[in-house]
Amino acid sequence: MFKAVLKSDTLKGMVDIVSTLIDEIKFTINADGMTLKAVDPAHVAMIELEVNKEAFDSYEAEDTELGLDLDKVKGVLKLASSGDMICLEQDEIHGRLVFKVGNITRRMNLVDTSTMNDPKVPSLNLPSMVTVASDELLKGIRAAESISDHLALKSGPDFFELSCEGETDSVSLRLDKDKLEEIESPEETVSQFPLDYFSNIIKAIPGGTLVRIELGQDHPLKLLFGLADGNVTVNYLLAPRIENE
Amino acid sequence: MFKAVLKSDTLKGMVDIVSTLIDEIKFTINADGMTLKAVDPAHVAMIELEVNKEAFDSYEAEDTELGLDLDKVKGVLKLASSGDMICLEQDEIHGRLVFKVGNITRRMNLVDTSTMNDPKVPSLNLPSMVTVASDELLKGIRAAESISDHLALKSGPDFFELSCEGETDSVSLRLDKDKLEEIESPEETVSQFPLDYFSNIIKAIPGGTLVRIELGQDHPLKLLFGLADGNVTVNYLLAPRIENE
Amino acid sequence: MFKAVLKSDTLKGMVDIVSTLIDEIKFTINADGMTLKAVDPAHVAMIELEVNKEAFDSYEAEDTELGLDLDKVKGVLKLASSGDMICLEQDEIHGRLVFKVGNITRRMNLVDTSTMNDPKVPSLNLPSMVTVASDELLKGIRAAESISDHLALKSGPDFFELSCEGETDSVSLRLDKDKLEEIESPEETVSQFPLDYFSNIIKAIPGGTLVRIELGQDHPLKLLFGLADGNVTVNYLLAPRIENE
Numbered sequence: 135m136f137k138a139v140l141k142s143d144t145l146k147g148m149v150d151i152v153s154t155l156i157d158e159i160k161f162t163i164n165a166d167g168m169t170l171k172a173v174d175p176a177h178v179a180m181i182e183l184e185v186n187k188e189a190f191d192s193y194e195a196e197d198t199e200l201g202l203d204l205d206k207v208k209g210v211l212k213l214a215s216s217g218d219m220i221c222l223e224q225d226e227i228h229g230r231l232v233f234k235v236g237n238i239t240r241r242m243n244l245v246d247t248s249t250m251n252d253p254k255v256p257s258l259n260l261p262s263m264v265t266v267a268s269d270e271l272l273k274g275i276r277a278a279e280s281i282s283d284h285l286a287l288k289s290g291p292d293f294f295e296l297s298c299e300g301e302t303d304s305v306s307l308r309l310d311k312d313k314l315e316e317i318e319s320p321e322e323t324v325s326q327f328p329l330d331y332f333s334n335i336i337k338a339i340p341g342g343t344l345v346r347i348e349l350g351q352d353h354p355l356k357l358l359f360g361l362a363d364g365n366v367t368v369n370y371l372l373a374p375r376i377e378n379e
Numbered sequence: 380m381f382k383a384v385l386k387s388d389t390l391k392g393m394v395d396i397v398s399t400l401i402d403e404i405k406f407t408i409n410a411d412g413m414t415l416k417a418v419d420p421a422h423v424a425m426i427e428l429e430v431n432k433e434a435f436d437s438y439e440a441e442d443t444e445l446g447l448d449l450d451k452v453k454g455v456l457k458l459a460s461s462g463d464m465i466c467l468e469q470d471e472i473h474g475r476l477v478f479k480v481g482n483i484t485r486r487m488n489l490v491d492t493s494t495m496n497d498p499k500v501p502s503l504n505l506p507s508m509v510t511v512a513s514d515e516l517l518k519g520i521r522a523a524e525s526i527s528d529h530l531a532l533k534s535g536p537d538f539f540e541l542s543c544e545g546e547t548d549s550v551s552l553r554l555d556k557d558k559l560e561e562i563e564s565p566e567e568t569v570s571q572f573p574l575d576y577f578s579n580i581i582k583a584i585p586g587g588t589l590v591r592i593e594l595g596q597d598h599p600l601k602l603l604f605g606l607a608d609g610n611v612t613v614n615y616l617l618a619p620r621i622e623n624e
Numbered sequence: 625m626f627k628a629v630l631k632s633d634t635l636k637g638m639v640d641i642v643s644t645l646i647d648e649i650k651f652t653i654n655a656d657g658m659t660l661k662a663v664d665p666a667h668v669a670m671i672e673l674e675v676n677k678e679a680f681d682s683y684e685a686e687d688t689e690l691g692l693d694l695d696k697v698k699g700v701l702k703l704a705s706s707g708d709m710i711c712l713e714q715d716e717i718h719g720r721l722v723f724k725v726g727n728i729t730r731r732m733n734l735v736d737t738s739t740m741n742d743p744k745v746p747s748l749n750l751p752s753m754v755t756v757a758s759d760e761l762l763k764g765i766r767a768a769e770s771i772s773d774h775l776a777l778k779s780g781p782d783f784f785e786l787s788c789e790g791e792t793d794s795v796s797l798r799l800d801k802d803k804l805e806e807i808e809s810p811e812e813t814v815s816q817f818p819l820d821y822f823s824n825i826i827k828a829i830p831g832g833t834l835v836r837i838e839l840g841q842d843h844p845l846k847l848l849f850g851l852a853d854g855n856v857t858v859n860y861l862l863a864p865r866i867e868n869e
Contacts, residue, residue, distance in 0.1 A: 206548070209525045213518070237554060238522045243547035273703070277728045280699045302733035303696070309727060451793070454770045458763070482799060483767050488792035 135196040136163050136224040142214035142235070144189055147340060147361040149211065151368055153204045154334040155181055160247040161200045167193075168200075173253040179331050182255050182369040189365035191219060198224065200231060201245030210240050255371070260348035260356060262289045262323045265316035266309060268339040268359070271296070274307035275333045281305050284375050285329045289319040289349055298329070315344055323351045326375040335370055352376055380441040381408050381469040387459035387480070389434055392585060392606040394456065396613055398449045399579040400426055405492040406445045412438075413445075418498040424576050427500050427614040434610035436464060443469065445476060446490030455485050500616070505593035505601060507534045507568045510561035511554060513584040513604070516541070519552035520578045526550050529620050530574045534564040534594055543574070560589055568596045571620040580615055597621055625686040626653050626714040632704035632725070634679055637830060637851040639701065641858055643694045644824040645671055650737040651690045657683075658690075663743040669821050672745050672859040679855035681709060688714065690721060691735030700730050745861070750838035750846060752779045752809035756799060758829040758849070761786070764797035765823045771795050774865050775819045779809040779839055788819070805834055813841045816865040825860055842866055 152159055155174040162169050170183040187193040214220055214235045221234040225241070233240040274296030278285050281300040288295040294314060297306035311317060332355075339345065339359060348356035357370040397404055400419040407414050415428040432438040459465055459480045466479040470486070478485040519541030523530050526545040533540040539559055542551035556562060577600075584590065584604060593601040602615040642649055645664040652659050660673040677683040704710060704725045711724040715731070723730040764786030768775050771790040778785040784804060787796035801807060822845075829835065829849060838846040847860040 206525070213522050236518075237558070238518065238550065238552050240522065240550045241548060273726075273728065277703050277730065280696070303731060305728065305730045307728050313727065451770070458767050481763075482803065483763065483795065483797050485767065485795045486793060 135194070135226070136198050136200065136222070138193045138195070138223075139191045139219055139221045140189060141191070141362070142211060142218045142220050143216055144362040144366065145207070145220055146211050148183060148185070148366060149204055149207050150338040151335070151361070151370075152181055152183065153208070154331075154338050155179055157204050158245050158250075159202055159204060160245075160250045160252075161202070162252070163195050163198045163200060165195055165197075168195075171252040171255060174331075178328065178373050179335070180253055180255060180371045184367045184369075186365040189362045199247045200224065201247035201250065202231065202242075203245055206242055210235065210242070213238055213240070255369070256354075258348070258350075258354060258356060258371070260350040260353060261321065262319035262349040263316070263346065264289055264294045264309075264314050264319065264349075265344055265346045266294060266314050268336060268343045268345050269341055270307075270309055270313060271336045271345065275329070275336055277305045277307055278329055279333070283329050284326050285332055286324055286326050287347070287349055287355065288322065288324040289317070289347075290322040291319055292317065294319075294347075316346075319349075323349050323353075325349060325352050325355065327355055327372055328375055331372055335372075380439070380471070381443050381445065382467070383438045383440065384436040384464055384466045385434060386436070386607070387456060387463045387465050388461055389607040389611065390452070390465055391456050393428060393430065393611060394449055394452050395583040396580070396606070396615075397426055397428065398453070399576075399583050400424055402449050403490050403495075404447055404449060405490075405495045405497075406447070407497070408440050408443045408445060410440055410442075413440075416497040416500060419576075423573065423618050424580070425498055425500060425616045429612045429614075431610040434607045444492045445469065446492035446495065447476065447487075448490055451487055455480065455487070458483055458485070500614070501599075503593070503595075503599060503601060503616070505595040505598060506566065507564035507594040508561070508591065509534055509539045509554075509559050509564065509594075510589055510591045511539060511559050513581060513588045513590050514586055515552075515554055515558060516581045516590065520574070520581055522550045522552055523574055524578070528574050529571050530577055531569055531571050532592070532594055532600065533567065533569040534562070535567040536564055537562065539564075539592075561591075564594075568594050568598075570594060570597050570600065572600055572617055573620055576617055580617075625684070625716070626688050626690065627712070628683045628685070629681045629709055629711045630679060631681070631852070632701060632708045632710050633706055634852040634856065635697070635710055636701050638673060638675070638856060639694055639697050640828040641825070641851070641860075642671055642673065643698070644821075644828050645669055647694050648735050648740075649692055649694060650735075650740045650742075651692070652742070653685050653688045653690060655685055655687075658685075661742040661745060664821075668818065668863050669825070670743055670745060670861045674857045674859075676855040679852045689737050690714065691737035691740065692721070692732075693735055696732055700725065700732070703728055703730075745859070746844075748838070748840075748844060748846060748861070750840040750843060751811065752813045752839040753806070753836065754779055754784045754799075754804050754809065754839075755806035755834055755836045756784060756804050758826060758833045758835050759831055760797070760799055760803060761826045761835065765819070765826055767795045767797055768819055769823070773819050774816050775822055776814055776816050777837070777839055777845065778812065778814040779807070779837075780812040781809055782807065784809075784837070806836075809839075813839050813843075815839060815842050815845065817845055817862055818865055821862055825862075 167187045168185045173180045210233045223232045278298035281298040286297045292311045295308045346358040355372040412432045413430045418425045455478045468477045523543035526543040537556045539554045591603040600617040657677045658675045663670045713722045768788035771788040782801045784799045836848040845862040
């Protein structure tokens with residue numbers, strides 16, 4: 135059983151983030167909220183999403199699973215304006231999820247979740263951490279886009295830098311301590327990441343969101359941020375690109 | 380002889396509506412105004428347009444015909460801003476229509492109308508009628524677009540519904556009496572229509588226009604609405620899609 | 625040696641103009657400013673650009689040359705907002721130009737200028753001259769675009785006209801003395817020009833710029849206008865299209 139009402143913006147925020155990695159997802163639902171774990175087909179990045187029941191305007195649920203085609207959900211979101219409420223109700227008899235937006239009723243077949251296994255999210259202990267506004271990261275991505283297909287993230291005791299080295303040209307965005315919300319990076323660490331993955335996730339984050347970045351030398355990148363006043367938390371892991379691989 | 384001045388918005392409104400069905404049209408002109416009848420190449424839909432001379436800021440005409448290529452007229456309309464006046468004058472010697480927009484003079488060859496016959500508009504007696512804002516219809520169309528290529532219109536004593544049934548998914552927009560300007564539908568009637576035709580004509584109607592819809596069980600749909608303060612009247616007929624055809 | 629700071633809008637204005645003709649350019653630089661001469665690969669049009677050191681917020685230079693790939697410079701300009709400052713500094717050791725926009729540093733390889741020869745700009749004595757706002761020219765271009773691929777420019781003692789004659793249709797934009805900033809055209813002159821070249825340069829001129837046009841019967845067209853409060857002057861020459869050529 136699952137019946138809930140939430141702001142279209144909250145649902146859109148979640149869908150935008152997760153659809154950077156996959157098209158079909160499984161929400162695991164209980165009385166306290168929903169969770170989702172997903173990995174992209176190439177196994178380069180992983181998302182863990184936790185949605186508190188406080189992210190909803192009303193929420194009633196027993197243990198269940200919902201398999202959704204995100205392209206269809208995006209179609210429903212186009213019928214709503216920012217601030218509209220969306221009502222979701224599981225129709226267990228027909229295996230459907232029923233969306234209500236204003237006077238529109240949209241019945242959507244659920245995706246079979248029996249073959250969807252939750253990936254194991256590794257626990258990482260990364261030595262460097264910065265917290266920065268998503269908009270600053272976006273600037274660095276835009277600058278990098280024409281130079282190369284990978285991006286270096288570097289942190290030191292008092293700076294965080296995005297840089298990109300092409301064959302003849304290069305670009306860097308340096309954020310000193312005063313441009314950062316937080317920094318704890320006792321030593322210099324640098325790792326390279328595929329620009330397209332990093333760019334897709336950063337572009338999917340709503341403007342003005344604070345993003346916590348955890349880094350280690352040639353280690354995966356961990357991004358942590360919240361949506362819907364922190365009632366949705368996102369944990370994103372991205373594999374590094376190791377030189378001479 | 381034909382010489383007239385009208386708002387670019389009025390001409391644009393007419394062209395947007397008629398070009399959903401055909402590219403070349405014939406206006407039949409007399410001292411009181413102009414009329415146009417057109418059917419699409421597949422004979423699925425028909426438009427009857429009546430333009431009062433009050434739709435014009437100035438109007439002088441004797442009995443004549445004007446054959447126009449609507450793509451060319453759209454090109455002229457792009458040179459005008461909303462609120463601009465367009466002057467039209469027939470050049471009978473060269474077989475041209477001369478458009479003046481501000482300090483631009485555009486001479487356009489007329490299309491030969493000798494092979495264009497006006498279609499016969501059938502008179503229909505349809506039992507159900509609702510009047511509704513075009514914007515509500517647009518919402519229903521947007522919701523239907525990803526589900527199926529045909530749309531059911533249904534009316535009952537106190538509601539009007541657009542719905543769309545796909546193989547696995549479905550959507551409906553229900554408008555109760557309070558969302559309708561007028562309704563007279565003693566019995567429930569439902570008919571199916573091709574979504575693309577219905578969508579094209581509704582999208583061509585300016586926002587906020589009241590549209591009168593006449594329906595009968597498995598009968599053609601009739602749409603009636605006005606442009607330019609009611610000085611242009613449009614009568615649109617759309618053939619139903621009969622199941623098991 | 626070259627080190628300078630200028631508004632991103634000033635650099636964008638120059639790049640937009642010059643990139644209508646070529647992709648790789650050479651700036652000739654001295655202590656007073658920079659100049660550029662360029663001809664398009666088909667030798668139909670030519671640009672001469674003079675940039676005063678007053679166009680810059682700070683300017684220090686000794687005699688040098690900078691070869692630039694304009695597509696790369698456009699990429700840097702996308703990282704700046706209107707009003708942002710751009711710092712340029714030649715790195716003579718690595719043969720690079722270093723751009724700084726906010727906290728972004730972009731190092732760009734210079735293009736080899738050893739094979740770029742400045743074209744000779746012919747001195748022309750054209751009998752007719754009008755000065756007109758670029759926006760009026762833009763209107764005439766938009767009207768001409770669907771009619772033909774060449775445009776006639778005509779001036780007389782008290783008017784300037786852009787016109788375009790197709791096989792069946794035609795269009796003209798007539799600007800009488802009151803729509804012109806200046807006119808000195810003792811006799812009627814008319815010449816034809818390729819619409820695409822004329823359109824590209826006019827569309828690249830910022831809105832509201834006054835353009836001085838010099839014309840002679842079947843002679844090249846000369847356009848003169850300023851950017852950045854007149855501290856950048858542009859001289860553009862376009863070969864006429866001679867009938868029965």
